[in-house]
Amino acid sequence: MQELLNKIAAELALETERGKVADYIPQLAHVDPSQFAISLATVDGQRFSAGCATTPFSIQSISKVFTLTIALGKWGDGLWSRVGREPSGDPFNSIVQLEHEGGKPRNPFINAGAIAIVDAIMMGHEPKETLAEILSFVRYIADDNSICFDHQVAASEMQHKDRNASLAHFMKAFGRLRHDVDKVLGTYFHQCAIAMSCEQLAHAGLFLASDGVNQPSDLRVVSPQRARRINSLMMMCGHYDASGEFAFRVGLPGKSGVGGGILAIAPGRGSLAVWSPGLDKYGNSLLGTRALEMFVQHTGWSVF
Ligand code: DON
Numbered sequence: 001m002q003e004l005l006n007k008i009a010a011e012l013a014l015e016t017e018r019g020k021v022a023d024y025i026p027q028l029a030h031v032d033p034s035q036f037a038i039s040l041a042t043v044d045g046q047r048f049s050a051g052c053a054t055t056p057f058s059i060q061s062i063s064k065v066f067t068l069t070i071a072l073g074k075w076g077d078g079l080w081s082r083v084g085r086e087p088s089g090d091p092f093n094s095i096v097q098l099e100h101e102g103g104k105p106r107n108p109f110i111n112a113g114a115i116a117i118v119d120a121i122m123m124g125h126e127p128k129e130t131l132a133e134i135l136s137f138v139r140y141i142a143d144d145n146s147i148c149f150d151h152q153v154a155a156s157e158m159q160h161k162d163r164n165a166s167l168a169h170f171m172k173a174f175g176r177l178r179h180d181v182d183k184v185l186g187t188y189f190h191q192c193a194i195a196m197s198c199e200q201l202a203h204a205g206l207f208l209a210s211d212g213v214n215q216p217s218d219l220r221v222v223s224p225q226r227a228r229r230i231n232s233l234m235m236m237c238g239h240y241d242a243s244g245e246f247a248f249r250v251g252l253p254g255k256s257g258v259g260g261g262i263l264a265i266a267p268g269r270g271s272l273a274v275w276s277p278g279l280d281k282y283g284n285s286l287l288g289t290r291a292l293e294m295f296v297q298h299t300g301w302s303v304f
Contacts, residue, residue, distance in 0.1 A: 001040065001048045002048050006050050008294050012290065018034070020279055021260070021279065025153065025160060027157075028277075031058075036291075037055065037274065038050050038053065038272070038274045041199075042269065046270075057195060057197070057277070059201065061111075062262070063191045064255065066138050066204070068233070069221070075120055082117075082120055083104065083120075085236075087106070087107065092110050099170075103170060105171070107236075111163075115167060115185070119178055121133070140214070141204045141207055142204040143217070147196055148195060149194055153193040201273035202272060202273040203215070204263075205271030207221040207222065208230060208271065211227055211267075211268075212227035227267075230253075232253070233253075240284075242284055249289065250289065250302070251303055252292065252302060253303070260278065267303065274291045276291070
């Protein structure tokens with residue numbers, strides 16, 4: 001396995017077409033696009049990495065997997081009255097469906113859906129308290145208390161919040177958000193600004209690969225059924241309007257972020273994290289997707 005990861009990293013290091021780093025969050029525009037990392041954490045406790053796998057990066061929308069897990073813990077199936085579970089087929093920051101669908105976001109992974117999920121987690125608490133809860137959950141599943149928010153990224157996103165603020169106000173106008181819009185947005189931006197390395201992220205995803213059981217504590221995070229359902233949402237909606245393409249090429253539940261990371265789950269086998277900051281036109285990591293495609297071609301780990 002180590003040889004395979006080394007081979008993928010070596011091959012992609014030669015690639016000159018690396019995609020475009022996200023610049024609508026100015027702080028992300030400074031990230032060096034030549035970086036690449038891949039990590040695998042297996043359900044039987046093995047760890048493999050290649051590239052700069054201990055370098056923290058902004059996990060951005062990958063955090064939506066973790067907040068969805070927390071929200072399901074609080075609301076159970078009641079959550080589905082606030083957010084749908086169908087692919088949107090539209091870009092991650094699109095507003096168009098909200099108008100025709102009563103302000104209810106299609107799924108928890110588009111921006112509108114993730115904002116609604118944060119609102120569901122807050123339950124009358126202040127942003128600070130909600131963020132402490134999110135961070136301690138992420139630290140627990142990654143088994144690493146050094147994980148932190150990148151406050152500069154959060155501030156940068158806050159300064160350029162117009163698009164997300166529009167989504168939030170629009171949902172609020174439909175009575176879909178219960179808390180103050182600015183507090184919800186501040187919480188959402190910090191959640192997206194969690195910084196993690198590929199090693200930490202692969203570890204954090206392990207519970208989804210092992211029927212909901214945390215590693216190495218062996219404590220249950222979610223039921224096997226909930227783990228399967230979160231994986232199904234990642235498969236159908238985790239790459240927005242390129243979710244079909246990702247399923248076609250990689251065949252694993254996956255969640256991307258505009259920081260260039262992707263978390264992919266091979267149920268029963270392991271959790272994979274890749275990072276390459278350059279994005280394709282859908283906002284998903286160009287070489288990260290290629291790396292996962294190469295990995296699955298060699299291992300046959302596609303769920304199909
Ligand atoms: O709200 C945003 O636009 C970002 N914080 C997250 C978007 C994102 O990561 C989309 N992923 N590919």
